[in-house]
Amino acid sequence: MKNSGITFLSVVHSYDGDVEADADPLNPGKKRDKSRYVEDDDDDDDDDKLSEVAISSGYTAEYGNALGGVVNSTVRSSTNGGYQVRGALASESQIRVDGLDVGDQFLGGFKKKQPPEDLTTVKTRTNFNETAFFYPQLLTDSSGSVILDFTIPEALTRWKMTAFAHTADLQTGSIERTVVTQKDLMLEPNMPRFMRVGDTMTLPVKITNLTKNVLKGAVELTLLDAFTMKPVSAEFGLGTSARLDFSAPASNATTVQWRVIIPENYQAIVYRIAAKSGDFSDGEETPIPILPNRMLVTESIPMWVSNVAGGGNSTKKFTMEKLKQSASSPTLKHHKLTLEMTSNPAWYAIQALPSLMDFPHECAEQIFNRFYANALAGQLVTSKPRIKQVFDAWKSSPDALSSNLEKNQELKSLLLEETPWVLQGQNETERKKRVALFFDLNRMSNEQSIALNKLSKMQIGNGAFPWFSGLGENRFITHYILAGFGHLSLLGVKTDDPIIRNITSSAILYSDRAANEEYQHLQKMKNFSEDNDYLSSSAIMYLYSRSYFTKKKVKDHAIDAFDFWKEQAKAHWQKRGLMEQAMIALALKRFDIKGTPEEITTSLNERSLTSDELGMYWKENKSGWLWQEAPIETQAILMEAFDEVTGNSKAVELMKVWLLKQKQVQDWATTKATAEACYALLRRGADWLESSNLVEVNIGGKTLDPKSDGSSIEAGTGYFKTSWSGKEISPNMGDITLTKTDKGTAWGGLYWQYYEQLNRITPHTSPLSLSRKIYRKTVTSNGVELAVISPASPLKVGDEIVIKLELRTDRDMEYIHLKDMRGAGFEPTIQLSGYKYQDGLGYYQSPRDGSMNFFISSMSKGTYVLEYPLRVTHEGVFSAGISTIQSMYAPEFSSHSQGDVVRVGK
Incomplete structure (x- = not known):
């Protein structure tokens, strides 16, 4: 049984105590002041402090199978005139009704005439608070007792009391007790979380008799408009059938039920149920929302x-x-x-530049990218004055620099505040709004100087860069920074600063030496042969970064290694990935090696895909764990290769389309991706900014x-x-x-x-598509089987169904919201929100009263199937609504399923 409450630490020093309580009936609305905590007589004269006391309601009622084996998973609002606590708090009291054989009365109560009961005098229960009280600081009196004064809520359920006490000298102790609140005659309605216009459904109520005699009486369901409190039972199809007779066996239970049809024009109702048998009575009153169809x-x-x-x-x-x-x-x-x-949209890449100013970590790569961004901005201001004019216009427009997550709220399936991505949207907006500082030439010069000095101080004496200061040399980081300075040089940024010359010269010497050491290590290996494939990712990155500095001659001691790695690249490029192949083509081209660079780009061109919307791209360009498995950076280097090696301007322009389309559905959140994309768009092909x-x-x-x-x-x-x-x-x-x-x-x-009416909605698809199927789950001798539900085999109360949602996307996307609506006669078996991983996709799943929601932060192109279970709780005909999916970053990418109608019972 689930309970809410307080978790206490283990007892360090303990002393004895006891809890006493009257077993008198607890009447709702009346205070109880006879629960007492009693201190051990052997305690000293120090005042004891009972520091934390709480009673919290349980979330599930442990009553048996009176509804044919289905127990509602959440205790609904149940209220009542006066319950009893049977026994003292030091023990537990509970009632179970097991194996009840429900007869004809289950189908609607007895029609036999009974003496009329006056149900207007029955007091209905309305207070269903889940916490009875919480007293954080109580002191014992002169007798060592603590008196708890409280009014117990009116839910028929099990309660848990926990208490923690300590003395002035830090002796501690804790207690935990449970108690069940109940009446001799109890109503336990199994009401839905919501109703939907147009549905037909059955509302069952269990009537429990705890006395030793048969109780015969009357029970009545009244429906009220929640806003005016006027009776509306007739509008829901309840007439004379609203009042039923019942007979509840001794120490047992019976069930009655009403069938209702949900009309239009009501947003919420209050159901009021009252039952009476002689001197015994109970009633319950709670609102239920009504959703439109x-x-x-x-x-x-x-x-x-x-x-x-x-x-x-x-x-x-x-x-x-x-x-x-x-x-x-x-x-x-x-x-x-x-x-x-x-x-x-090429300007969206420019809007991303301020993100390079952010470097939450003092690592060499992010410090360099801060220098890179400011150097690039300075070059843009001087070479393209229009950029400064456009940024000034953006500063005066409230929406121009907002995150895509914050734009077009009226067109999205969910407000940003209702998603887990509020901070991401705010962060992207803040990054963009920093353009107010971005094109300040004085600031840029100062930031460049600061970043360059930090970078110079991080460089180790042998010319290498660590990832973070204090760590050892890192070949990848060194090659990355070296290639970055090469990019700036090609973009026309002045790199003749003495600090830059010293950084690059030292890094080149280190790169040559490291490549030579790797070569010498290979030569010492048994069965070494220059015909074998030894081409490592580090060697490829070395050739690529080194190719920007062909005027810097390789020292004699490293020339053999340099030649060896070039020959390795010529011979073994076929077995490498897209980014590495493009790097090899560029390096060999710059080293004036004929044939192989063109052969590589021809191969790349043959494996590419082209579409009107996405431009030119590669199917295998997917994210991975390795540095060379980065789609944005890979596309940028492929553009560089096609531009330099073949001069294929049409291919470069088509590849720009794909690069920009990624910005449409994703936030370039990493400094590396933003730097490489901006470099490729500004350096390669035609100037789209014009x-x-x-x-x-x-x-x-x-x-x-x-x-x-x-x-x-x-x-x-x-x-x-x-x-x-x-x-x-x-x-x-x-x-x-x-x-x-x-x-x-x-x-x-x-x-x-x-x-449109839910049952008339037809599917809608887009590059982001969605379909839904509903299955009945059964356990057979062959294991679990799923069968699609159909009118020929209607569901029954108690059945478990499985919802399967199939998602398809033809591109990588971020910030996806999927909402699957649910019928009123179904209850999710997953009650808690949390992160999950299914079918290769990670997501946050959040159940709500009328739907199940999935928040997918990142989804690679492909097909995925998500599934989750529901339990059938009511008979009737229910609209199950539709499933919708939408990119919160690019809301034009959306889809929804058809509207489903599900029949339960006859």
Whole structure:
């Protein structure tokens, strides 16, 4: 049995004590002041302090199978005129009703005439607090006793009392006791968490008789409007059947039930149940929310258009089929249609630059990237004055520098405050808003100087860099920093500073020496042969970083090793990953080795995929545990290779599309990814930042003019948003044409919001898709079997069902919210929120009253299946709603399942 309460530390010094309580009936609303803690007579004269006392209610009632083997997992509001505590607190009292044979009365109570009972005088229980009291500091009186004065709540359940005491000299002790509150005649309704309009359901109530005689009487269910408290039983299909007769055997229980149909026009009801048999009575009164059978559905399609060749217009057409066919549904009501477009998303990469200023850890890589960001910003300000103008415009716009997690709240399935990602959204916004400082030339110069001096001090005497100060030399970090200085040099950033020259010269000498030591170690190996494959990741990174400094000659002592690693790269590149192959191609090209670099890029080109939306990419470019398994950095180096080795400008422009599309659905949260992506976008191919034309949009045969219709246009990105409401929306608006008149790419989304009945909602798919199936779980001699539910085999109360949700995505995505609605006649067996891992996907699962919610921080492209169990708790016909999934970072990527109706019982 589950209980809430206090967990106490082990007793260090103990002394004896006792707990006393009256066994008199506890009447709700009346105080009890006779529970007493008694001190041991042998104690000294020091005052004892009973420092913590609490009574907390249990969460489950341990009554038997009176409902055919199903016990409601949560004690509902149950209230009653006066319960008894049987026995003293020092012992436990509980009632079990096992193996009850429920007869015809289970189907609705007895119809036989009984003497009329006046149910209007029955007091109903309404106080279901789960904590009776908590007294953090109590002192004993002169007799060594503590008197607890409290009013017990009205729940029929088991309670646990815990107490901890200590004396002035720190002697300690603790006690724990349980008690059951009950009545001679008890009502235990099995009510749902919520009801939904249009559902038909059965409401069972167990009537327990603890006396030694048969109790015959009447029980009545009254339904009230929760806001006006006026009776509405008739509207729910209850007439004369609201009052039933019952007969409860001695020391046993019986069950009655009512069938109700949930009407419209009510947001919540209060159910009031009263039962009476002679001098015995009980009643309970609690509200239940009513959910509508219509919901606001948001459907969206991502839209894009790319003009990588330039010199002409590029056009792309899109169709939202369900919007075009919306007139066929008599119950569908348009709410809102929203179109948003970003004409030049290349600026989003520039917005990411301030994140490089953040280095929460004093490691060499992040200190270097702080220098890198400031040096790059300085170069941008001097070479592209328009960037400074655009950033100044962003500073005056409240939304331009907001995180994608914080934008478009009205188009998302959940407010950001209701997700685990509030801090991530705030952090990204804060990073972007630091652009106010980012382009201050004086600040940039000062930050560069600080970072460069820190970096110089971290460099070990042999020229290597550690990861953190005090650690040993790290070849990867040294090569990474060396290649970073090479990037800056190619971007036109001045690197002739004496400190930079000293850092790079020392790092080059170390790199040559380390490569030579690795070669000499190999030569000492048994069966060493230069024809074997010894090409390590460190050696590849060495050749790549060293290739930026070809004017620095390799010292004589390392020349053999240098030649050896070049030959290894020529011979064994086929067995390496994408990033390493691109590094080898670049290094060999810069070392003026013919043939192999072109062979590598040809192979890479043959293995690439190209699409209108995603541009050019590689299926195997996935995240992993190794430094070379980083998709953003890999794409950036592949762009570098295609640009330098083959001069394939079209491929470079297509690869830019993929790189930017990752920014659409992900936050470049790491300094390495941001640095490499910004370098690739600014250094390689055409300058997309020069684009200033807005993408042309034609919707429903009409061309939009955001400049004249009052839409706010964001500087740089050319972002704008336009909306239509209600009767302004027509089916022909499902046809959209985008035209890009200058070089680059543009993207956006069309969002259609409408109200529809749950059972009429049909599936909607996108690049992020979702489907749901409901299975009955059975245990056979062959093990557990799952069968899809169907009208031919309806569910029964007590059945366990399994919900299977299949997710598909054609790209890596972050910050995904999945919501699976639940019918009113089902109860989740998973009650606690927590992180889980299933089918290769990690997520946070959170059960709520009407749905199960999944929060997925990161999801790689692929297919995943999530499943969770439910228990059938009520008979009836229930709308199970739909399942929805949406990227909180890019809400245009969304999907939902069909609406399901589930039948339980006859």
